[in-house]
Amino acid sequence: MDFRPTDDQLALRTGVRELLARRFDRAALRDAVERGGALDRALWRELGDAGFFALCLPETEGGVGLGLPEAVLLFEEAGRVLLPGPLVDTHLAAGEVKGAAEGEVVVTAPHGSLIAHLADADVVRGLPPEELAAAEPVRAVDPLTPLHRLPGPPAHTGHAAGGSGATDGTGQAAARFGAAVLLTAAEQAGSASRTVEMAVQHACEREQFGQPIGGFQAVKHLCAQMLVRAEVARTAVYAAAVTGARAEIAGAKLLADEAAVRNARDCLQVCGGMGFTWESDVHLHLKRAWVRAARGPTRAATEDELAADLLAGPSDAPR
Structure with missing residues (x-):
């Protein structure tokens, strides 16, 4: 199995990188920080026009007709530039919520007891109106991710509430939840790669x-360790996007979370x-x-799932 991106996939990634460089450069990032993470609706619609949210929709439904291997490339680029907003929730809602695929509608959903970008959202999935009315704003560590807290655990258990979705007989909820975890891991991998570049650039410019x-x-050792983490995380994300296996996704999440956090710290x-x-x-990058x-x-739940899969062994192993 070949896990390397094809020429078409690389062209897709280049196109998204150029779009974000033009529409969400450092000045736009800092402007978003000053706005407290409030979304740029014009940029959101431009992402929709570029197919960011409709990427995995079938062409018969007005989508691009691609899959997770292509989607992780887009979300990796979003992670590199710290693009704010409920990107994963809106992407997964395309085809189910009218206007989400085109970027006309912002969709968010609760994850655990927290909801991100509630004030900007047009649609909140998986949350009864009475719970939505009781959500209270909380101070977020990341200035680009405004949060609201629910008064109690969400009533829903699928992707919107952060569950496994295993009770869905069709497997659609489980697949949606796995995609949400993997796309978030792709954002983490993009952030990890970007902090490597930032550290190397500073190490080359700063003199003592x-x-x-550098x-x-x-300093060489720190930068080398950062690069290894970023590349391993990216490889795990790409592999999980191709196989779609739950254990691969769990491993990708663990590696990408570690790479994003530790690389930001080492940077x-x-x-x-200056870094502080x-x-x-x-x-x-660290806060996001x-x-x-x-x-x-949680990390513990992900480790347990990965461990259970490893202990189970190959499905065709003799009993």
Whole structure:
């Protein structure tokens, strides 16, 4: 099985990267921070026009007709630039919620007891009106992810509530939940790759004792470890997108969460005092990585699922 992106997939990724570079550069990122994470609806519609949300919809339903291997490439690019908004929820709602595929409608959903971007959402999936009315705003660690807290556990148990969806006889809820976990992992992988680039750039530009700090062994080791984490996480995400196996998705989530959080921390170390300032973007990557890691199944639950699969062994193993 070939896990390398095809030429068409690479062209798709390049197109999205160029779109985001044009429409969500660093100035736009900082503007979004100042707005408290409020969404740019014009950009949201432009993403819809580019097929970001309709990517996995069949062509007969007005979509692009591609699959998870292509979707993870798009979400990886979104993670690189810290694009705000309920991207995963809106993407998964395309074809079910009118206007979501075109970017005309913003869709969000509760994850555990928290809902992101509630004020910007046109549709909230999996939440009764009485619970929605009782949601209270809470201070989020990530300034680009405004949050509301529900008064109690959500009544729903599918993807919208952060459950496994295993009770769905058709398997659609389980597949949707797995896609949500994997696309979030793709965002984490993109963030991990971007912090590697930030650390290397600073290490090449910052000088101490008459030479770039990248020439010092300790800094080299930090950057090398960051690169290994990012590449391993990306490979795991790509592989899980091709196989669609639950255990592969669980492994990708663990690796991507670790890569995003630890790489952001190591990038802070490479950047030194500059990295801890509000003007630096490193802290935004770390905070978003924390928020993403808290979505979906907990680390312990993911580890248990992966361990159970490993202990079960191959399905065709002799009993």
